[in-house]
Amino acid sequence: MKELVTLDRQHPDFMKYLWGTFSDDSRALPLKSLNIRTAQETVTFRIVPLKELSKPSWPVIWLKALRPRAFLQILIPMFLVLCLSDSQGLLVHPDLPWLATLGMLFLFASLLFANDVQDHLSGVDRILPDRGSRAIQNGWLTASTLQGVSTLCLVIAALFAVPLFFAVPFTLMMFLPAVLIGSWAFYRRSESFKDVWIGSFALFLLAGPLLVVGYQTALTEGFDLQGIALGCLWGWLVLFPMHMRSLSQLVAEGRTGSSRTLVGRLGFDRSVRLIQLWWIVGLFGFVGYHYLDQAPFWFWLFLFLLVAFSTRFVKALRALKSPAGSAVEAVRKQGEFYFHALILLWVLEALWRMGS
Amino acid sequence: MRHALTSSVELRKLASTGSIDKDTLLASSGSDLKIYDSHDFPAYLPKLNSLYDDLFAGGKGFRAKLIRMINSHLGLPGKTEQLLSQTVEFIHNASLLHDDLIDRSVLRRGKPAAWTKYTPEYAVLAGDYLLARVMVNLSGHGNIHLVQRTAEAISELLEGEWLQDSVVGDFFVTLEQLDRIHNLKTASLFKWCLRAPFIALENHDKALHESLEEMGTILGQLFQRGDDLLDYDVRNDEGKAILGDLKSGYLNSFGAFVTRGKSRAEIDRLVKSRDLAEFKATLGGEQAFETAVKAFDAANEELIRLYKHHLERLPSMLAESQRGLVKDLEPLTDLLYWRRKPQ
Known part of the structure; x- marks a missing residue:
């Protein structure tokens, strides 16, 4: 084991160690803690010289820090909206889709990085091992670097957004509530917005109706009922893996005292019922949406198979x-598999619709 | 019962004059600590005192000795030391009464478990009664912080028991998941032992208590992991039943360590081993087993280094007269994990 240093929040260098700015040639890796009382107030760091640190190549580091799978949360609904707008022949300008898409991607990257930094500073990532990309915890990147890149991404996102707002001023109407909710979510001092029950609703709005309707407005200078329905359905579905993750982290989250998520508030037994209900309601919503959208025969066939298998x-x-125990993690992975299968089916249907 | 009435402070004085061996506190038998006295409990409750006589007769009283060892540097009055020792042993023994019933273990310290000898109902009630007496005794002492910390320790212990019972039969549980359970179930009382004497002394220094909390957690985990190795006949001088945990449907920390990265089919074969020889053969032979033990030891050496790191920080948080405690706390990892007696 390398040199160990334990500091409390009152220590003048405490934040320097957390931000990773205490030294140019060493990294301070916080040790995982099972102790809620100390993890947030006192941190034991393992000081590792940079030359002794095992790191993957830079592209791999940044790829891991970016968490490509997380981008599905925004890429899928944006793709569906793009297909919808294209099929309706409503795209107003060829530059608007890529401006809005790149703006959203940079904004999302900025939020992901800022979220990792926030979890690191609050100590949550020392108790919940699955939280974030672990790029800071492994010493690949410092919190300071990640915060800097987050700010850079935010500036780039703004650069893409400005011409978009000039071209389609109405987009601002959709953007402002998202900014308000987002600001509330990310600048909460006491705890992450994910750790309060209303955070689920905020995420539903941000990842669902506000994202979809905002993107649709940017592309078509307006939105319709189908866009709202798509946004609501997506917002609902995207919360499903989040609830599953909360369930698998219920013990750890409960011990941090941050079990104020919807799952944390309901407790284990009722959360199991909630997630079951969430999946079934999501499936009904999915069927309803595609019924109204007149999906093709093959789609219903695959959907029937998926629903039948998901009973397992x-x-x-x-x-x-x-x-x-281990079962909850296995069930979480199973749930994520069916969630991804459902999304894949939706994407294939959208592609088929574009092709035909 | 001379030592039962002699506080650790007096013992420490005897040690310093050479009248008593310096390691008396930890190495002494449990009999010199008067934890249970039948006169403290109502005589009109049938079988209660017989049950407690059996229960308290065979234990090593390690936690009480730990309290005594710590207090030998703090100088709490003998009565307070007795209260703390009694408290931790009452809680520990209450948990054993309940544990044996939950696990359906028929033997405790080589004798019939209380629930088999006195009925499950009496075993549950006797455990509950011990916990109630803890609160009666502590609240009578009047230190509200001590009452609160003790109630927290009991809560953690019960949460750990509950979670452990919920993973019985789960052979795919990870070491990290078990650590969380052991941190609640086993470490809660170690943390309490380290902190309670300071709370009784009205020393509420935050940094000190955070360090002690971390050290208690590590000691609890090391104790549990050392104990789990006994199940695989590693350093098993106590003669603990081999593969007892596994046969009871419980994959312990060493089991979880050796099954890391293995397929479900491989784990299935391992946990169905009828004896240790078959377990080792399934694992890849004696050599593979030894390698696994060494790797497990190496992982725990890291924990021991972390414990020593916290120990090094301790003197700056202690008064001059209390600093001898650091030296006495050092060999605990040897005792708890390596199962070596103090030198």
């Missing part, structure tokens, strides 16, 4: 005995 997931979910 529901059964496994209902059979869960504990949030502490």
Whole structure:
């Protein structure tokens, strides 16, 4: 083990160690803690000289820090809106889609990085091992670097947004509520917005209706009922893996005292029922949306198979005995698989529609 | 019962004059600590005192000795030391009464478990009664911080018990998941032992308590991991039943360590081993087993280094007269993980 240093929040260098600015040639890697009382107030760092640090190549580091899978949360609905707008022949200008898409991608990257930094500074990532990209915890990047890149991404996102707002001023109407909710979510001092029950609703709005309707407005200078329905459905579905993750982290989150997520408030048994209900309602919404959208025959065939197979997931979910063992993680992965299968089916249907 | 009435401070004085061996506190048998007295409990409750006589007869009283060892540097009055020792042993023994019933273990310290000898109902009630007496005794002492910390320790212990029971039969549980359970179940009382004497002394220094909390967590985990190795007959001088945990449907920390990265089929074969020889053969032979033990030891050496790091920070938080405690706390990792007696 390398040199160990323990500092409390009152220590003048505490924040320098957390930000990673205490030294040019060493990294301070915070040790994982099982102790809620100390993790947030006192941190033990392992000081590792940079030359002794095992790091993947820079592209891999940044790829991991970016968490490409997380981008599905915005790429999929934007793609669906693009397909919808194209099929309706409503795209007003060829430059608007790429301006809006790049702006959103940079904004999302900025939020992801800022979120990792926030979790690192608050100590949550020392208790919940699955939180974030672990790029800071592994010493690949410092919190300071990540914060800088987050700000840079935000500036670039703004550069893309400005011409868009000039071209389609109405987009601002959609953007402002998102900024308000986003600001509330990311600048909460006491705890992450993900750790309060209303955070689920904020995420539903941000990742669902506001994103979809805002993007649709940027592309078509307006929005319609189908856009709102798509946004609501997506917002609902995207919360499903989040609830599953909260369930698998229920013990750890409960011990941090941050179990004020919807799942944390409901507790294990009722959360199992909530997630089951969430999946079933999501499926009904999915069927309803595509019924109104007159999806093709093959789509219904695959959807039927998916629903039939997903009963295995529901059964496994209902059979869960504990949030502490291995089963909850296995069920989470199973749930994510069906979620991704559902999304893949939606994307294929959209592609098929574009092709035909 | 001379030592039962002699506080650790007096013992420490005897040690300094050479009248008593310096390691008496930790190495002494449990019999010199008067934890249980039948006169403290109502005589009109049938079988209660017989049950407690059996329960308290065989224990090593390690936690009480730890309290005594710590207090030998703090100088709490003998009565307070007795209260703390009694408190931790009452909680520990209450948890054993409940644990044996939950696990359906028929033996405790080589004798019939209380629930088999006195009925499950009496075993549950006797455990509850011990916990109630803890609160009666502590609240009578009047230190509200001590009452609160003790109530927290009991809560953590019960949460750990609850979660552990919920993973019985789960052979795919990870070491990290088990650590969380052990941190609640096993480490809660170690943390309490380290902190309670300072709370009784009205020393509420935050930095000190955070360090002690971390050290208690590490000691608890090391104790649990050392204990779990006994199940695989590693350093098993106590003669603990081999593969007892596994046969009871519980994959302990060493089991979780050796099954890391293995497929479900491989884990299935391992946990179905009828004896240790078969377990080792399934793992890849004696050599593979030894390698796994060494790797497990190496992982725990890291924990021991972390413990020593916290120990090094301790003197700056202690009064001059209390600093001898650091030297006494140092060999605990040897005792708890390596199961070596103090030199």
